[in-house]
Amino acid sequence: MRRRGLRLLPLLALLFPSVVTVRASSPIRIGERAAARKPLPPYRPGEVIVQFATATEQSRAERAIREAGGWRARPSAFGQRYLVTLDAGQSVPEAVGRLRTMREVEYAEPNYTVRAAFSPNDTYYRFQWNLAQIGAPRTWEIQEGKPEVIVAVLDTGIAYEDFGPYAKAPDWGSTVFVQGFDFVNGDTHANDDESHGTHIASTIAEATNNGLGVAGLAFNCTLMPVKVLDNEGRGSFFDVAEGIDYATNFSQGGRRVRVINLSLGGSAALEVVRRAIDRAVAAGIVVVAAAGNESLGSLDYPAAFPNVIGVGAVDFFKQKAVYSNFGPDLDLVAPGGDIDQRNNADGDPDGILQQTFDPETAQRFGRYDDFAYFYFDGTSSATAHVAAAAALLISQGITDPAAVRKALESTADDLGSTGRDDDYGFGLIRPAEALKGLGLSQ
Amino acid sequence: MKARNAVLAALVASALAPATAARGEEVGGFAVDAHVGYSELTSAKSSAKAVFGGSSGGVVYGGGLRYALRNHFYVGAWARSFAKDGERVFIADATSPVFPLGHPLEVRIVPIQATVGYRLSGARGIVPYVGAGGGLTRYHEESVVAGETESTTQTKTSWHLLAGVEVGQGRFRFATEAGYSFVPNALGLGGVSKVYGETDIGGFSFVGKAVFSFSHR
Numbered sequence: 001m002r003r004r005g006l007r008l009l010p011l012l013a014l015l016f017p018s019v020v021t022v023r024a025s026s027p028i029r030i031g032e033r034a035a036a037r038k039p040l041p042p043y044r045p046g047e048v049i050v051q052f053a054t055a056t057e058q059s060r061a062e063r064a065i066r067e068a069g070g071w072r073a074r075p076s077a078f079g080q081r082y083l084v085t086l087d088a089g090q091s092v093p094e095a096v097g098r099l100r101t102m103r104e105v106e107y108a109e110p111n112y113t114v115r116a117a118f119s120p121n122d123t124y125y126r127f128q129w130n131l132a133q134i135g136a137p138r139t140w141e142i143q144e145g146k147p148e149v150i151v152a153v154l155d156t157g158i159a160y161e162d163f164g165p166y167a168k169a170p171d172w173g174s175t176v177f178v179q180g181f182d183f184v185n186g187d188t189h190a191n192d193d194e195s196h197g198t199h200i201a202s203t204i205a206e207a208t209n210n211g212l213g214v215a216g217l218a219f220n221c222t223l224m225p226v227k228v229l230d231n232e233g234r235g236s237f238f239d240v241a242e243g244i245d246y247a248t249n250f251s252q253g254g255r256r257v258r259v260i261n262l263s264l265g266g267s268a269a270l271e272v273v274r275r276a277i278d279r280a281v282a283a284g285i286v287v288v289a290a291a292g293n294e295s296l297g298s299l300d301y302p303a304a305f306p307n308v309i310g311v312g313a314v315d316f317f318k319q320k321a322v323y324s325n326f327g328p329d330l331d332l333v334a335p336g337g338d339i340d341q342r343n344n345a346d347g348d349p350d351g352i353l354q355q356t357f358d359p360e361t362a363q364r365f366g367r368y369d370d371f372a373y374f375y376f377d378g379t380s381s382a383t384a385h386v387a388a389a390a391a392l393l394i395s396q397g398i399t400d401p402a403a404v405r406k407a408l409e410s411t412a413d414d415l416g417s418t419g420r421d422d423d424y425g426f427g428l429i430r431p432a433e434a435l436k437g438l439g440l441s442q
Numbered sequence: 443m444k445a446r447n448a449v450l451a452a453l454v455a456s457a458l459a460p461a462t463a464a465r466g467e468e469v470g471g472f473a474v475d476a477h478v479g480y481s482e483l484t485s486a487k488s489s490a491k492a493v494f495g496g497s498s499g500g501v502v503y504g505g506g507l508r509y510a511l512r513n514h515f516y517v518g519a520w521a522r523s524f525a526k527d528g529e530r531v532f533i534a535d536a537t538s539p540v541f542p543l544g545h546p547l548e549v550r551i552v553p554i555q556a557t558v559g560y561r562l563s564g565a566r567g568i569v570p571y572v573g574a575g576g577g578l579t580r581y582h583e584e585s586v587v588a589g590e591t592e593s594t595t596q597t598k599t600s601w602h603l604l605a606g607v608e609v610g611q612g613r614f615r616f617a618t619e620a621g622y623s624f625v626p627n628a629l630g631l632g633g634v635s636k637v638y639g640e641t642d643i644g645g646f647s648f649v650g651k652a653v654f655s656f657s658h659r
Contacts, residue, residue, distance in 0.1 A: 142588040400539060400541070407532050439633045440486070440489055
C-alpha cells in the first residue's frame with residue numbers, strides 16, 4: 001500500500017550536519033530524555049476570580065470576598081478584579097455561586113489553568129505538517145492515548161525488537177508492544193523486513209515529546225505487530241483473515257485489541273476476510289483500511305466492506321491526493337501526502353515523515369537496522385491517522401465501534417461537496433472535535 | 443396558543459370585575475414566599491439523562507411575590523434557579539448507548555415568570571389554587587474541555603401552568619405546588635438534544651413554599 005518512499009536523511013543532513021542515521025543503539029538514551037507530561041487540574045484549588053462593578057467601594061468588595069469564604073485577595077492592576085484565595089475547606093464552585101448572587105459582582109469564576117499549547121519537542125516534528133492539519137496539538141491536550149488500548153497493525157511487521165538480523169527502531173521510546181504473530185513465516189516474531197509496517201505503526205504510536213525524531217498521533221497506546229505481508233509488501237487474504245482473527249481473539253490481562261489497522265488492500269471481496277472483520281467488529285474492534293492508491297473510482301477490499309472505515313488520502317492543501325481511490329464506500333480522508341509536491345514551505349517533499357529502516361539496505365544487504373526518517377505517501381499513511389484517532393476516542397471512553405465511526409464522521413471537516421461525497425467521504429478527520437463530545441445544547 | 447390566550451384573558455377579566463377578596467387575603471394584600479423543590483427537564487428527558495448521568499432533574503429554589511385581586515384572583519411573579527453538573531458525552535444516535543467523556547459540564551436554568559391565579563374555596567385554612575402565566579427563561583450551559591471553556595447563554599419566552607394548596611390562616615403559611623413549564627426552542631440545534639430531537643427545556647416541578655402574608659383575613 002505504500003506508494004513511494006523518500007528518505008529524509010540526506011536532505012536534513014544538509015541542514016543539520018550532526019544528524020546522522022539514527023541507530024538502534026540509542027534507545028536507552030532516548031528513554032532518559034523522555035519528558036512526561038502531567039495532566040493539569042481544570043482549575044486551581046482554592047482560587048476564584050471575581051470582577052466587581054466599577055462603582056463598588058473597596059470596603060464593600062472586601063466584605064463580599066469575606067462572605068464568599070475568601071481570606072486573601074490579590075487585586076488586579078487593571079480595575080476591580082481580584083484573585084481570591086479561599087479559606088481552607090471552602091469549595092470553589094460554592095464560592096463562585098455565592099459571589100455570583102451578589103449585586104456588585106459582575107462575574108465570578110474559577111481560576112482555570114492554562115498551559116502552552118502542547119508542541120512536542122521531537123527533532124523533526126516541524127516537518128509533520130500532517131499532524132498540524134488534523135489538529136494534533138489540541139488533540140493531545142485532550143487525549144494522548146491509554147496503554148490499555150491496543151492497536152493491531154496488520155502489515156509487513158514492525159521493527160519492535162532486537163532479534164536476529166532485526167532491530168528495534170530507535171524512536172519507540174516507551175511505546176509498548178504486545179505479543180503479535182508472523183503469519184508469513186509462521187512464528188511469533190512479527191519483525192518488519194520491508195519497512196512499510198514500521199512506518200505505519202510509527203504514525204500511530206511513535207514515541208512523542210522524547211526529544212528525538214518525530215511524533216505519533218496516539219503515542220500512549222499499545223501496538224501489536226501482526227505480519228501478513230512479506231518482504232515485498234505482498235500477502236494473501238487468507239493470512240489477512242488469520243491476522244484479523246488473531247487480533248480479535250487476543251487477550252492479555254484483560255486487555256484486548258480495540259483497533260485493527262489495515263494499510264493494505266486488493267481487488268477481491270473475499271468472504272473469509274469479510275467474516276473475520278465482522279467477527280472483529282462484533283467483538284468491539286474498530287477496523288480501518290486503506291482505500292488504495294490507484295486513483296480508481298472504487299475502493300480496495302477490505303476498505304470497501306461495510307463494517308470497515310475506508311480511508312482516502314488528502315495532500316497538504318486538503319485536496320484529494322492524486323493517487324487516492326474514491327467512491328461510494330469511502331468514509332473518511334486523512335493526510336496521505338504527496339512526495340511529488342513541495343508546498344508546505346519546509347523545503348521537503350509533502351509526504352508523511354516517520355521512522356523506519358532503509359528498504360534498500362534491507363533488500364541489498366539483508367540488514368534491517370539502517371533506521372532513518374522517511375517520507376512516504378499513500379492511503380496507507382492516511383489509514384494510520386484514522387486508526388490512531390479511533391484509539392484516542394476509545395481511550396476517552398467511546399468504546400463501541402459504531403460510535404467511534406460516527407464520532408469521526410460527524411465531526412469531520414466536510415471537504416468537497418456538502419455532506420458525504422465520493423472524493424472525501426464525510427471529510428477530513430478532526431480528532432480533537434470528536435474527543436470533545438456533546439453537551440446538552442452544544 | 444389561541445386557547446392559552448383565551449384562558450388568560452378570561453382570568454384577567456374576571457379578576458378585574460368587582461367582587462370579594464382572594465381567599466385568605468384582603469384585596470390588595472401582598473404575600474411573599476421562598477420555595478425549594480424538585481424540577482425535571484421533562485421535555486428534554488433523554489438529553490438530560492445523557493449528560494447528567496441518568497438523572498433528568500434536580501433541586502430548584504427561588505422566591506415569589508403575590509398580590510391579591512378581586513374575586514379570589516391573584517397575580518404573582520416568581521423566579522427560580524436550577525443548576526446541575528454533568529459531563530459531555532457522545533451518542534451515535536437516539537437509540538445508541540451513551541459514552542461519558544469526562545469533560546465537566548454545568549447547566550443553569552433561571553425562569554422569571556408572571557402568574558395569574560385563582561384561589562379556590564376549600565376547607566378552613568386550606569386553600570387550593572391554580573394559575574398560568576409566562577415570562578422569560580435564561581439557559582446557560584458551560585463545559586470545560588482540557589482547559590478550554592465553551593459556554594452558551596440564551597433567554598427564551600416560556601409558559602407555565604401550576605396548581606397548589608396553601609395551608610394556614612396566619613401570616614405564616616405553607617404551600618405545596620406542582621407546575622409544568624414550556625420553554626420551546628431552547629435546545630435542539632446542537633449537542634445531545636439535537637441527536638434526540640428535543641427542543642424544550644421545560645418540564646415538571648414540585649416545590650414546597652414558606653409563605654408570609656402581609657395582610658390576611
